Amino acid sequence: xxxxxxxxxxxxxxxxxxxxxxxxxxxxxxxxxxxxxxxxxxxxxxxxxxxxxxxxxxxxxxxxxxxxxxxxxxxxxxxxxxxxxxxxxxxxxxxxxxxxxxxxxxxxxxxxxxxxxxxxxxxxxxxxxxxxxxxxxxxxxxxxxxxxxxxxxxxxxxxxxxxxxxxxxxxxxxxxxxxxxxxxxxxxxxxxxxxxxxxxxxxxxxxxxxxxxxxxxxxxxxxxxxxxxxxxxxxxxxxxxxxxxxxxxxxx
Amino acid sequence: xxxxxxxxxxxxxxxxxxxxxxxxxxxxxxxxxxxxxxxxxxxxxxxxxxxxxxxxxxxxxxxxxxxxxxxxxxxxxxxxxxxxxxxxxxxxxxxxxxxxxxxxxxxxxxxxxxxxxxxxxxxxxxxxxxxxxxxxxxxxxxxxxxxxxxxxxxxxxxxxxxxxxxxxxxxxxxxxxxxxxxxxxxxxxxxxxxxxxxxxxxxxxxxxxxxxxxxxxxxxxxxxxxxxxxxxxxxxxxxxxxxxxxxxxxxxxxxxxxxxxxxxxxxxxxxxxxxxxxxxxxxxxxxxxxxxxxxxxxxxxxxxxxxxxxxxxxxxxxxxxxxxxxxxxxx
Numbered sequence: 001x002x003x004x005x006x007x008x009x010x011x012x013x014x015x016x017x018x019x020x021x022x023x024x025x026x027x028x029x030x031x032x033x034x035x036x037x038x039x040x041x042x043x044x045x046x047x048x049x050x051x052x053x054x055x056x057x058x059x060x061x062x063x064x065x066x067x068x069x070x071x072x073x074x075x076x077x078x079x080x081x082x083x084x085x086x087x088x089x090x091x092x093x094x095x096x097x098x099x100x101x102x103x104x105x106x107x108x109x110x111x112x113x114x115x116x117x118x119x120x121x122x123x124x125x126x127x128x129x130x131x132x133x134x135x136x137x138x139x140x141x142x143x144x145x146x147x148x149x150x151x152x153x154x155x156x157x158x159x160x161x162x163x164x165x166x167x168x169x170x171x172x173x174x175x176x177x178x179x180x181x182x183x184x185x186x187x188x189x190x191x192x193x194x195x196x197x198x199x200x201x202x203x204x205x206x207x208x209x210x211x212x213x214x215x216x217x218x219x220x221x222x223x224x225x226x227x228x229x230x231x232x233x234x235x236x237x238x239x240x241x242x243x244x245x246x247x248x249x250x251x252x
Numbered sequence: 253x254x255x256x257x258x259x260x261x262x263x264x265x266x267x268x269x270x271x272x273x274x275x276x277x278x279x280x281x282x283x284x285x286x287x288x289x290x291x292x293x294x295x296x297x298x299x300x301x302x303x304x305x306x307x308x309x310x311x312x313x314x315x316x317x318x319x320x321x322x323x324x325x326x327x328x329x330x331x332x333x334x335x336x337x338x339x340x341x342x343x344x345x346x347x348x349x350x351x352x353x354x355x356x357x358x359x360x361x362x363x364x365x366x367x368x369x370x371x372x373x374x375x376x377x378x379x380x381x382x383x384x385x386x387x388x389x390x391x392x393x394x395x396x397x398x399x400x401x402x403x404x405x406x407x408x409x410x411x412x413x414x415x416x417x418x419x420x421x422x423x424x425x426x427x428x429x430x431x432x433x434x435x436x437x438x439x440x441x442x443x444x445x446x447x448x449x450x451x452x453x454x455x456x457x458x459x460x461x462x463x464x465x466x467x468x469x470x471x472x473x474x475x476x477x478x479x480x481x482x483x484x485x486x487x488x489x490x491x492x493x494x495x496x497x498x499x500x501x502x503x504x505x506x507x508x509x510x511x512x513x514x515x516x517x518x519x520x521x522x523x524x525x526x527x528x529x530x531x532x533x534x535x536x537x538x539x540x541x542x543x544x545x546x547x548x549x550x551x552x553x554x555x556x557x558x559x560x561x562x563x564x565x566x567x568x569x570x571x572x573x574x575x576x577x578x579x580x581x582x583x
Contacts, residue, residue, distance in 0.1 A: 051464070077466035089461040091454040102454050105447040106465040112472075114448040114479075121447070164465065 001028040010059035019045035021224035034211040037221035080167030092146030101128045103163035135159040151182030294433045297530030300514040302483025308520040310476045311456030316374030320481040322503035324488025329398035340403040347489045355481025363473035382503040397499030519565025
């Protein structure tokens with residue numbers, strides 16, 4: 001399998017807390033990978049480091065064999081890395097349509113256009129409607145993002161990141177705070193775009209039913225380091241993982 | 253959906269054309285004083301329109317927009333006094349690039365910060381200009397200011413001298429300002445509905461997420477600042493021939509406060525809010541000054557009431573009322 005992203009001995013420390021303790025993380029092209037672990041395990045920190053939301057203390061981040069450790073956020077997005085956030089992060093004063101359209105304008109380098117009406121760009125409009133259709137939001141185009149229900153907000157949040165058409169998409173707890181029905185809808189959508197072969201997804205998730213159902217591979221983090229890495233079946237059989245999930249001390 | 257969009261655009265254009273026609277027909281019915289006052293109102297609307305690109309669309313509250321108004325006005329005064337230029341078109345053509353350059357410089361310094369720090373920086377920069385205008389009296393005329401004679405309009409085709417020239421100037425200048433105002437409204441409407449305008453609104457709503465779409469936040473804010481400052485400067489350029497004199501007062505911070513007041517009065521979350529605010533504020537201030545020596549107190553009370561009762565401004569309140577009536581009609 002082709003390696004899309006690789007971190008080498010990545011470290012980040014906040015005071016005494018080691019958020020990333022020499023992490024060697026590998027993501028293969030086209031896989032649906034879940035990053036699991038208890039709160040404070042370092043999952044979000046790892047994603048923050050890869051997406052340039054945080055700067056590492058040491059280590060290296062390679063994306064498609066290119067060193068991106070010191071690239072800015074916009075350079076990493078251009079390279080093909082996008083993310084969503086743990087807490088829904090939308091443009092509440094813009095319509096659902098404009099939230100997606102802006103992603104596309106930005107991706108195509110058209111966001112700086114001043115003397116032309118946004119709605120007159122037929123290519124962007126067509127693609128925006130297509131993305132909204134994929135995420136089941138076609139009937140909400142004219143609604144302000146701030147007026148959506150929680151489940152719809154989560155979907156839109158993922159759709160905004162997806163509309164950048166990244167090679168690697170990080171989703172930080174995309175199903176937190178939504179109903180079981182909406183969880184399935186979100187994960188089915190994400191999974192279908194991954195299966196279509198257009199994007200590789202890394203999902204931070206706490207709901208283990210969701211993780212086992214959708215993931216090709218699962219990586220478990222604990223205290224800033226990797227505890228386990230394997231297929232859903234391998235992870236299910238892993239005693240340390242079970243202990244952590246049940247709150248029992250490690251065997252080693 | 254496209255048909256609906258086109259229909260609403262046609263409706264909008266029809267309303268704008270009707271308002272423009274009404275404004276064009278007014279002067280013979282309202283007399284010279286009211287025409288002059290309305291001209292001041294349209295100029296204030298242009299300044300507020302520019303200011304609101306920062307406040308309403310980018311989420312940056314500038315307390316220093318008097319600087320740009322003053323830059324426009326003093327540029328015209330210098331061109332008239334030192335270069336002997338008396339053409340309104342030359343004032344605009346030469347004044348705008350100078351204003352844009354200074355707006356770009358002030359913006360470069362200010363947009364690295366947001367919230368209170370941005371506000372204080374813009375305030376400080378405008379105060380620097382105020383001090384310079386006040387102290388460098390051999391250049392700026394100090395507190396006496398600089399006089400600006402009536403310019404010619406339309407490349408010298410319309411000039412004003414001899415008996416009755418004041419009345420002719422007020423009438424002609426009203427239509428001149430109205431035409432510039434119409435162009436400014438269209439240009440600003442296009443800007444806020446462009447991809448750039450949408451990006452500004454996204455940055456206003458959620459800076460972090462906007463950065464994670466690949467938008468370069470500082471650059472977008474800087475361009476918004478440049479456009480905003482230039483629009484407000486244009487208002488200053490148009491204002492000084494009508495006023496006939498520019499003094500350091502228009503660079504002083506209370507004048508920046510008046511621009512903020514204007515946007516609040518009309519409603520800074522609506523495109524037309526600053527336009528309505530500019531015109532209403534001009535009348536409000538003029539009549540308050542004429543009515544009582546405590547006019548500042550009166551304006552203060554209006555501001556407090558506005559924030560408490562109409563936080564979305566006049567246009568926001570009217571549009572909410574219209575929505576309610578529409579909903580009631582449906583039910």
